[in-house]
Amino acid sequence: MEIKVTTNNLSATQTLGELIGKNLKGDETFALVAELGGGKTSFTQGLARGLGIKKIVISPTFVLERIYKSRHPLHHFDMYRIEASDADSTGLLDILGEAVVVVEWAEKIKSQLPDDTIWVTIKVMGENEREFIFEYPENRNYAFKNVK
Numbered sequence: 001m002e003i004k005v006t007t008n009n010l011s012a013t014q015t016l017g018e019l020i021g022k023n024l025k026g027d028e029t030f031a032l033v034a035e036l037g038g039g040k041t042s043f044t045q046g047l048a049r050g051l052g053i054k055k056i057v058i059s060p061t062f063v064l065e066r067i068y069k070s071r072h073p074l075h076h077f078d079m080y081r082i083e084a085s086d087a088d089s090t091g092l093l094d095i096l097g098e099a100v101v102v103v104e105w106a107e108k109i110k111s112q113l114p115d116d117t118i119w120v121t122i123k124v125m126g127e128n129e130r131e132f133i134f135e136y137p138e139n140r141n142y143a144f145k146n147v148k
């Protein structure tokens with residue numbers, strides 16, 4: 001399945017994430033692909049809000065992983081500084097399917113992610129315009145019922 005959504009500002013991106021976050025069951029993996037400053041962390045902030053997380057989500061670039069407790073726990077990873085061969089040492093591979101897992105720079109570890117990963121490619125169309133392309137298997141359709 002594929003859905004495309006364009007946002008025209010930061011808050012629209014966060015709202016998009018929130019609409020998806022509200023429908024999650026707790027075992028989804030989101031693989032985020034975008035250039036630097038594309039909006040990966042901003043989208044994750046919205047997803048967290050939809051999950052009922054009150055804490056502010058900040059980039060895990062330097063710590064590699066941040067964990068937020070809520071209705072469903074959220075594990076937020078950033079692979080920017082990680083080699084594909086070191087992915088297991090981050091704890092990422094152990095938590096897949098056991099929590100909502102969001103991976104920034106996921107293309108680096110593509111082959112190590114589950115088959116039913118939700119791929120989110122963000123294209124920078126202009127200073128404030130982002131095109132989101134969601135690609136996912138049919139069994140993850142429920143996550144997008146508020147988006148279409």
Ligand SMILES: Nc1ncnc2c1ncn2[C@@H]1O[C@H](COP(=O)(O)OP(=O)(O)OP(=O)(O)O)[C@@H](O)[C@H]1O
Pocket residue numbers: 007008009010011012013034035036037038039040041042043059061104127128129130
């Ligand atoms: N429509 C939009 N959606 C999201 N962010 C936007 C949008 N328009 C402008 N921005 C700006 O783009 C930046 C997105 O930053 P963000 O940290 O979310 O990106 P990122 O992909 O996580 O970056 P990094 O590669 O450094 O991790 C912010 O400065 C935000 O204000």
Ligand SMILES: [Mg+2]
Pocket residue numbers: 040041042059104
């Ligand atoms: Mg980021």
